[in-house]
Amino acid sequence: MIKICIKKELHGSNAAMSLDVDLTLNAGEFIALTGESGSGKTTLLRILAGLEEANGEIKVNDTSWLNAAKTLPPQKRQIGFVFQDYALFENMSVLQNLLFVSINKNLALRLLEITELTELQNRYPNTLSGGQKQRVSLCRAMMNEPKLLLLDEPLSALDPLMRRKLQDEILTLHREFNTTTIMVSHDPSEIYKLASRVIVLNQGKVTSDGNTKEILLKTQGSQKFSFTGELLELKKVDVIFIAIVAIGQQLVEVVLSEEETSELSIGDKVTISTKAFSPIIS
């Protein structure tokens, strides 16, 4: 069990704010940390890793990582950290990157096998693709046999196909080692697939914390489908109006009546929802 209770003044992009977090993590949990950029997610991760200072307390099982008297340096925390930009040691081969952390060669070979990197073990980072680099970085983090695995937007620089593949591997590794994990992510499908608990951070404060389903499925009442998007265009076609709405990466057309359009203007944030009907999934 990990207890976190920290405070830190931040001078972020939108004026000063304070990070104020009080959380308890259960062993083996996979937690997704989400929220707008500048809400303090990365800072929270860096404080947990010991890379940034903060006031308060962090207690992992019976060991105190942070309290009023002392701050345990990152070297002694036994954590795994995966950076968005991989941060591999460029002067070492894949295998050397892993063995740098710990000389446990059996573990290294096993991790490389799980992530299908065995054949690349003697390659150097600059000869690898982004997805391969991030897998090495993941393996390197696991070499520490971490008490806490921290993933800072690990997949955001990768294309969708590679993302899905790595999500599967993260899941496999989590099942295999049952490491308590915190992953920063903005991608709801990724969070849904991997995490059992979601924590939403806004302006340095936890605004929601709970089961993935409860927090991510934004439907209310008897609504079955509900999407939030941005209104891009409103045009009149004969007697009806057609609205073009951008939802994520997709554009959809919605038919509206004249009175429905009266309160809308271009650029509005709108919710499109519908009640029971039988959708076709193909």
Next chain:
Amino acid sequence: MFEPFLISFKLASITVIVLFFISLPLAWYLSQTQSRLKPFIEALTALPIVLPPSVLGFYILVSLSQNSPIGAFFKNVFDVSLVFNFTSLVIASCFYSLPFMVQPLQSGFESINKNMLEASYIAGKSKCETLFRVALPNIKPAFITAIIVTFAHTVGEFGVVLMVGGSIPGETKVASVAIYEMVELMNYKGAHIYSAIMLGMSFIVLLSVYVFNAKHNRKFGLKR
């Protein structure tokens, strides 16, 4: 007849080695610190670039002579004089060439992805181990540049050497001083030969630095 060159090379080699061990921790500290003292230390290490060699030489001469506390201490305790001998040349060269070693190393360390260093700390490695196993191997071009430019700059020095070492044949008479004396004595033939050798060597040294860096950039992407 090539004794002055040998002295120049010996001086430059020793200076490079001594300076490397002084500059490595200094450059590492400067690249990592956020202390308010940083600009002061940076300005101090850069001073030899702008200071006339005669000024630098004068101060070194004054502070190492037997009339100064430092000079007197070495004379009384170790019975060595710190001026007008080879040792004094090494000391003077270390001051004179300090920025040429510190600055490339420092900017090399500063260009390293900070996350890479943090990944090493998280892996349980101390700052010192990170310096030798992660930072230094990843700034090879800066490292090579620092070594070679320091070497070349030491071979090329003149004013400081003349002030602190004088021109004792076989002891402190380096190539640049030898050329100066030949011209004084109107031995233009000797001066031509020596100068041509210096010119050719300097060019080859600089060329090799640029060729190495170009190769390295091609191998590791053009970013660095």
